[in-house]
Amino acid sequence: MAGETLPGVDDGRAREDPRVVLHVDMDCFYAACERLREPELRGEPLVVGMGYESGETFGAVATASYEAREYGVESAQPISQALDRLPRVEAASNPAEAGYYRPVDIDYYESVAAEVKEILHDCADVVREVSVDEAYLDVTDRTSWQTTPDGDRTLAEGFARHVKQRIGREVGVTASVGVAPNMSAAKVASDHDKPDGLVVVEPGDVRSFLDPLSVEEVHGVGPVTARALDEMGVETAGDLAAADPEEIASTFGARGRELHSRARGVDDREVTPAGRPKSLSRESAFAEATADDEKKREVVSALAADVAERARNRGAMYRTIGIKVIVPPYDVNTRERSLSGPVDEPALVEDVAFDLLSEFEDDAARKVGVRVSNLSFTDADQSSLDGWESAAAESASDGERSTGTEKDRTEFDDSAESPPTLTDFDAEADGDANADGGEDADGAAEADSRDGQASLGRFE
CATH class of the missing domain: 3.40.1170.60 (MutS, DNA mismatch repair protein, domain I)
Known part of the structure; x- marks a missing residue:
C-alpha cells in the first residue's frame, strides 16, 4: 500500500462543494x-x-x-x-x-469494534454507526475533492487511505472503504472491491459508475425487489435510472422513487450520528507486550488526559472511570470505578486509572485503554473532587478479573445505541429500512451476500 498521507484541506474551497462521505465496512x-x-x-x-x-x-x-x-x-x-x-x-x-x-x-467482537470506532471518531466529526462492523463518515470538513499537486489522486482518496491504514495498523483487521459524494454511492463503492478495497467515486462519475452494475447492487435493492424489477425488464442500475419513475413508484410506492433516485446517483440524506455517545475512550497498543509498569503508566497518563479533554470538548461530565488491559494472547480485562456524581476532573481520571492499573502490576500488556462513561450532557455546574472523595464506590467489576467473554459488558465505544444482540447483525442494522436499505420490499431483513454478518435471529 502506498505511503501514508493525511491530506490537508484548502480552506478557501467553496462551501457548495459536494460532500465527502466514507462508508467503512470491515471485511469478514x-x-x-x-x-x-x-x-x-x-x-x-x-x-x-x-x-x-x-x-x-x-x-x-x-x-x-x-x-x-x-x-x-x-x-x-x-x-x-x-x-x-x-x-x-x-x-x-x-x-x-x-x-x-x-x-x-459477541463480547470479544464488540471489544475489537470499539477500537475501530475510536479511530473513526478520531478521523471524522460526524460518524453514523450502522452496525458492529460498518459506519458512515462525513469528512467534508477534513478533506476535499481537489486533486493533489501532481494530479495523481484526490485529497479525499488520500484521507480514506489514511483511515484504512490506521485501522489495519492499530487494530489489525482490514476494512473496505467507499468514497463518494453521498451515502448510497459510498455504500455501493465499499462493496465493489472486497476485501481490503478502496473505491473512490468522484462527484462527476457517480452515474457512470452505477449504470453498468446489477440492479441488486443499488443500495436498498434486495433479492425480492431485484426479482420484481427483473420481471419489469430492469436488470442494471442504468436500467432503473432510465425507467419511468411513475411506473417504478406504482409498483414499489415511495420506496420505489427513492431507489430510482439512488440508481441515478441522487441521495440527499445527511450523515447523522445515531445519538450522543455513552462513553468516550482511548486505547493504545504496544509494539510488543510489555511488563514495564512505568511504560504502562506513561501511556495510561496520556490516554487519560486525551479522554478527559474529549469529554470537556463535548460538554460531557462522567460518573464512571475505567481502564482496559489486554494481556497475551488476547485476554481482555476491564476495571471501572463509579463516582457519587458526574464530574469534569482530568486529574481524577488519571488518578483512578492509575489506581485500577495497579492490579496489573508486573503483568505483560499488549494494549491499554482509558474510558469515561455514564456521561451527562447538561449545563449544570460541574461536581468537584470534594463530592467524590467522600462517597466514591467501586463497581462490582473492580473485584474480579475478567477475560474473554467474561469481561464487563460495558464496552469501550462511542456508540449511543444499546449493545447489539445476535439478531442485530444484518447487512444493515440501522432500524430505518427506507433510510439505509436494510429491508427488501417483502419486509424481510437481508443478509449482505458480499460481506455482511448474518442475522442469526432468522433461524430461531
Missing part, C-alpha cells in the same frame, strides 16, 4: 477478530457460527472467511449445509479439504 469481521486471537488461522477456511458441536441440532453461519466461501459456505447458511460443504478439521478424513469452526463471541 467476526473471522478477522478470531484471527487476531489465533493468528495461525490466517489464510485458512474459517467459519464463525453456532450449532456445529457434536449433539447440537440447530445453528447457522454468522460469517465465513473468503477461503471458506470458495467451498460454498455463506453467511446466514444453516450450519448443516456448511458442514456438508466444508467439514471440520477435527472430523475430516482429508484435513486439506476441511475448515476451522469457531463459536460466536
Whole structure:
C-alpha cells in the first residue's frame, strides 16, 4: 500500500462543494477478530457460527472467511449445509479439504469494534454507526475533492487511505472503504472491491459508475425487489435510472422513487450520528507486550488526559472511570470505578486509572485503554473532587478479573445505541429500512451476500 498521507484541506474551497462521505465496512469481521486471537488461522477456511458441536441440532453461519466461501459456505447458511460443504478439521478424513469452526463471541467482537470506532471518531466529526462492523463518515470538513499537486489522486482518496491504514495498523483487521459524494454511492463503492478495497467515486462519475452494475447492487435493492424489477425488464442500475419513475413508484410506492433516485446517483440524506455517545475512550497498543509498569503508566497518563479533554470538548461530565488491559494472547480485562456524581476532573481520571492499573502490576500488556462513561450532557455546574472523595464506590467489576467473554459488558465505544444482540447483525442494522436499505420490499431483513454478518435471529 502506498505511503501514508493525511491530506490537508484548502480552506478557501467553496462551501457548495459536494460532500465527502466514507462508508467503512470491515471485511469478514467476526473471522478477522478470531484471527487476531489465533493468528495461525490466517489464510485458512474459517467459519464463525453456532450449532456445529457434536449433539447440537440447530445453528447457522454468522460469517465465513473468503477461503471458506470458495467451498460454498455463506453467511446466514444453516450450519448443516456448511458442514456438508466444508467439514471440520477435527472430523475430516482429508484435513486439506476441511475448515476451522469457531463459536460466536459477541463480547470479544464488540471489544475489537470499539477500537475501530475510536479511530473513526478520531478521523471524522460526524460518524453514523450502522452496525458492529460498518459506519458512515462525513469528512467534508477534513478533506476535499481537489486533486493533489501532481494530479495523481484526490485529497479525499488520500484521507480514506489514511483511515484504512490506521485501522489495519492499530487494530489489525482490514476494512473496505467507499468514497463518494453521498451515502448510497459510498455504500455501493465499499462493496465493489472486497476485501481490503478502496473505491473512490468522484462527484462527476457517480452515474457512470452505477449504470453498468446489477440492479441488486443499488443500495436498498434486495433479492425480492431485484426479482420484481427483473420481471419489469430492469436488470442494471442504468436500467432503473432510465425507467419511468411513475411506473417504478406504482409498483414499489415511495420506496420505489427513492431507489430510482439512488440508481441515478441522487441521495440527499445527511450523515447523522445515531445519538450522543455513552462513553468516550482511548486505547493504545504496544509494539510488543510489555511488563514495564512505568511504560504502562506513561501511556495510561496520556490516554487519560486525551479522554478527559474529549469529554470537556463535548460538554460531557462522567460518573464512571475505567481502564482496559489486554494481556497475551488476547485476554481482555476491564476495571471501572463509579463516582457519587458526574464530574469534569482530568486529574481524577488519571488518578483512578492509575489506581485500577495497579492490579496489573508486573503483568505483560499488549494494549491499554482509558474510558469515561455514564456521561451527562447538561449545563449544570460541574461536581468537584470534594463530592467524590467522600462517597466514591467501586463497581462490582473492580473485584474480579475478567477475560474473554467474561469481561464487563460495558464496552469501550462511542456508540449511543444499546449493545447489539445476535439478531442485530444484518447487512444493515440501522432500524430505518427506507433510510439505509436494510429491508427488501417483502419486509424481510437481508443478509449482505458480499460481506455482511448474518442475522442469526432468522433461524430461531
